[in-house]
Amino acid sequence: xxxxxxxxxxxxxxxxxxxxxxxxxxxxxxxxxxxxxxxxxxxxxxxxxxxxxxxxxxxxxxxxxxxxxxxxxxxxxxxxxxxxxxxxxxxxxxxxxxxxxxxxxxxxxxxxxxxxxxxxxxxxxxxxxxxxxxxxxxxxxxxxxxxxxxxxxxxxxxxxxxxxxxxxxxxxxxxxxxxxxxxxxxxxxxxxxxxxxxxxxxxxxxxxxxxxxxxxxxxxxxxxxxxxxxxxxxxxxxxxxxxxxxxxxxxxxxxxxxxxxxxxxxxxxxxxx
DNA sequence: TTCCAGGTGCATA
DNA sequence: TATGCACATGGA
Numbered sequence: 001x002x003x004x005x006x007x008x009x010x011x012x013x014x015x016x017x018x019x020x021x022x023x024x025x026x027x028x029x030x031x032x033x034x035x036x037x038x039x040x041x042x043x044x045x046x047x048x049x050x051x052x053x054x055x056x057x058x059x060x061x062x063x064x065x066x067x068x069x070x071x072x073x074x075x076x077x078x079x080x081x082x083x084x085x086x087x088x089x090x091x092x093x094x095x096x097x098x099x100x101x102x103x104x105x106x107x108x109x110x111x112x113x114x115x116x117x118x119x120x121x122x123x124x125x126x127x128x129x130x131x132x133x134x135x136x137x138x139x140x141x142x143x144x145x146x147x148x149x150x151x152x153x154x155x156x157x158x159x160x161x162x163x164x165x166x167x168x169x170x171x172x173x174x175x176x177x178x179x180x181x182x183x184x185x186x187x188x189x190x191x192x193x194x195x196x197x198x199x200x201x202x203x204x205x206x207x208x209x210x211x212x213x214x215x216x217x218x219x220x221x222x223x224x225x226x227x228x229x230x231x232x233x234x235x236x237x238x239x240x241x242x243x244x245x246x247x248x249x250x251x252x253x254x255x256x257x258x259x260x261x262x263x264x265x266x267x268x269x270x271x272x273x
Numbered sequence: 274t275t276c277c278a279g280g281t282g283c284a285t286a
Numbered sequence: 287t288a289t290g291c292a293c294a295t296g297g298a
Contacts, residue, residue, distance in 0.1 A: 027279060114279080115281095117279055120278055167281095171282090203282090204281065205281080207281095208279070208281085227278090227280080228278070228280085229278095267279075271279095
């Protein structure tokens with residue numbers, strides 16, 4: 001996919017491998033807003049305005065380098081889709097959500113967001129995270145940044161209860177005391193399985209949340225997050241299994257380094273069909 | 274009213 | 287190692 005990066009914008013040429021609606025609504029990200037003519041995409045302390053044009057998209061932002069990486073613009077999704085199309089189970093999902101891109105999101109924000117996501121629905125996850133931003137994140141004028149670790153350290157458990165986090169309030173209170181942004185960054189160089197163990201050791205992080213952070217934050221393709229939707233799909237199209245870790249291992253064995261991409265095409269498809 | 278949502282932690286055997 | 291239950295909240 002061709003794109004041009006300017007001083008305060010990125011222009012995307014073509015829509016086959018980039019669809020902003022699909023990319024934002026496939027459940028990998030919670031901090032965005034749909035307007036009549038554009039999408040506003042918030043990440044950490046940054047903002048981008050994405051508008052569809054007749055030949056592609058314009059991404060207006062003060063941080064084009066950041067969003068070039070965020071939208072994973074250097075990766076050839078045509079090649080990924082071609083490789084995955086050999087699996088019959090993925091053919092319709094790829095046709096349906098062919099414009100999905102796996103975002104490379106801020107690590108700390110991804111960790112906190114997916115702890116909130118556990119046993120929760122997407123609408124309420126967004127609600128909780130919006131309240132978190134507005135009550136604690138730095139005022140950037142037209143929006144609020146995602147709170148930093150230091151900002152999150154300044155509040156008590158009750159704060160998380162009050163924004164509606166439910167029983168995850170205790171996990172959030174604990175996890176910000178266990179980890180900081182720099183440590184998460186330093187873990188980038190670790191192999192997937194080692195990194196996964198470190199994430200699972202954190203409060204509120206189990207196998208599923210760890211896989212989401214690995215995929216949507218660290219950009220690790222060799223993981224397959226298994227939630228209730230994927231489990232239902234697996235039981236319908238593969239075999240009856242209630243052990244999610246086994247389901248995960250079977251699927252990663254099948255899709256290898258492209259597991260994460262396969263997972264997103266499937267997840268987006270089964271939720272809408 | 275009951276079920277469900279991008280599950281995890283903890284006790285128990 | 288594996289199984290079972292509790293856990294907040296709000297929409298369907």
